[in-house]
Amino acid sequence: MLKQTAEYSIAIVDDHPVVIEGLRTLLQGVPGISSMHAFTTGGEFMDWLEHHTADIVLLDIMLPDVNGLDLCKDIKLAAPETIVLAVSNQAERSMILQILQNGASGYLLKNASAAEFRRCLEEALSGGVAFSREVREILARPGRAELKAPAALTRREKQILQLVTEGKTTTGIAKELHLSPLTVETHRRNMMQKLEVKNAAELIMAAVQRKLL
Amino acid sequence: MLKQTAEYSIAIVDDHPVVIEGLRTLLQGVPGISSMHAFTTGGEFMDWLEHHTADIVLLDIMLPDVNGLDLCKDIKLAAPETIVLAVSNQAERSMILQILQNGASGYLLKNASAAEFRRCLEEALSGGVAFSREVREILARPGRAELKAPAALTRREKQILQLVTEGKTTTGIAKELHLSPLTVETHRRNMMQKLEVKNAAELIMAAVQRKLL
DNA sequence: CACCCAATACCGGTTTACCGGTAGATGAAA
DNA sequence: TTTCATCTACCGGTAAACCGGTATTGGGTG
Structure with a gap:
């Protein structure tokens, strides 16, 4: 380089x-x-x-x-x-x-x-x-300014976010946490709303940037 | 907290x-x-x-x-x-x-x-x-050890990776770079192979960790 | 008690990602 | 000049994500 x-x-x-x-x-x-x-x-x-x-x-x-x-x-x-x-x-x-x-x-x-x-x-x-x-x-x-909103994610949401960043799929995460895939998807959607992003990619970037992990 | x-x-x-x-x-x-x-x-x-x-x-x-x-x-x-x-x-x-x-x-x-x-x-x-x-x-x-492989991405690949991290879709990226969506997908797939990851989520994390952006 | 939030779960539908190939054009290095 | 990497582009198929909803449960708190 x-x-x-x-x-x-x-x-x-x-x-x-x-x-x-x-x-x-x-x-x-x-x-x-x-x-x-x-x-x-x-x-x-x-x-x-x-x-x-x-x-x-x-x-x-x-x-x-x-x-x-x-x-x-x-x-x-x-x-x-x-x-x-x-x-x-x-x-x-x-x-x-x-x-x-x-x-x-x-x-x-x-x-x-x-x-x-x-x-x-x-x-x-x-x-x-x-x-x-x-x-x-x-x-x-x-x-x-940027310190104020630590983007309050719930425990479950953080758990799932962690697994999302590891590239796990919804069904994979569901198995690991013994949940319905539909539940995992709901959590993911809630997080995307909270962090004002529109897909997993942005979700991961938001998590990295705000050091939520 | x-x-x-x-x-x-x-x-x-x-x-x-x-x-x-x-x-x-x-x-x-x-x-x-x-x-x-x-x-x-x-x-x-x-x-x-x-x-x-x-x-x-x-x-x-x-x-x-x-x-x-x-x-x-x-x-x-x-x-x-x-x-x-x-x-x-x-x-x-x-x-x-x-x-x-x-x-x-x-x-x-x-x-x-x-x-x-x-x-x-x-x-x-x-x-x-x-x-x-x-x-x-x-x-x-x-x-x-970890310094050795800067995971040589080509220019095009870096461009596309950047846009992937912004949550852009393949078709969106294609429009922005005036390419066929199929080409963009090929680049993405090549990157995933190079970085030994299997989806966009891991690709983003790999990019962040290795500071490729 | 009423209310809210967290967590759970579901349906049906559209879009996008991902995988397995293949392949032509170009430009640079061996 | 032949080989190599890069960039480009395509096909057909499966899996997964994403979207719009709805809904029940259990714990707290005013």
């Missing part, structure tokens, strides 16, 4: 030319960078991406033309191996979590130091997730 | 009476413990669990009568809200990971200090995952 010869191509997407220049200068000193391309709109970059590749994208998530969350997801869909680092000048907890959800490998504030940019770049390139200092602090906070 | 008045009932499952006594003495001094019950076999404990509950179980995973991994899973199935702390006198990386996989909230070596036992107990009770010092060190090591 990681290149042996550290030769990385970088793309910068930011609608502020001054930021682009800043990043460009800042990254000039980093060894192993083979090329740099800059874009001022999401559309431009996506067009370019059709015939080119980038190892890493520094993505301003507050672009004028497209929503940063969607763009990130589009990039990961079009080129899953591309590493996306979100860059922004404001850090809001839910925003950070959402962009990570959409495939970003990190979140950087524009006021981060040059050293931090380089550190995060390396971190992301070696497969990790990277945040600048302020962002880490925000993530460390409990986050009242 | 957490009790307001910290009154916890503890169960100890270990086939060595001396260890039971040791743990009992060690935990005597911990405030907030309302009761302690000890068992020397897994069967005994499971029988007891049918008519009683425990907030936390210190589980020796090397019992004579049953496999520790299975027992842990059984406990979590029978009483999902019970916190299981695995206790053992040997720490092997894959074993630790497996028992956590089966629902344990921590792993302690028997040579851990009294202070460590208490710390881990508190950590687990407050919803965290707790390890004694040596265990942490083992977990920190890369682990050659």
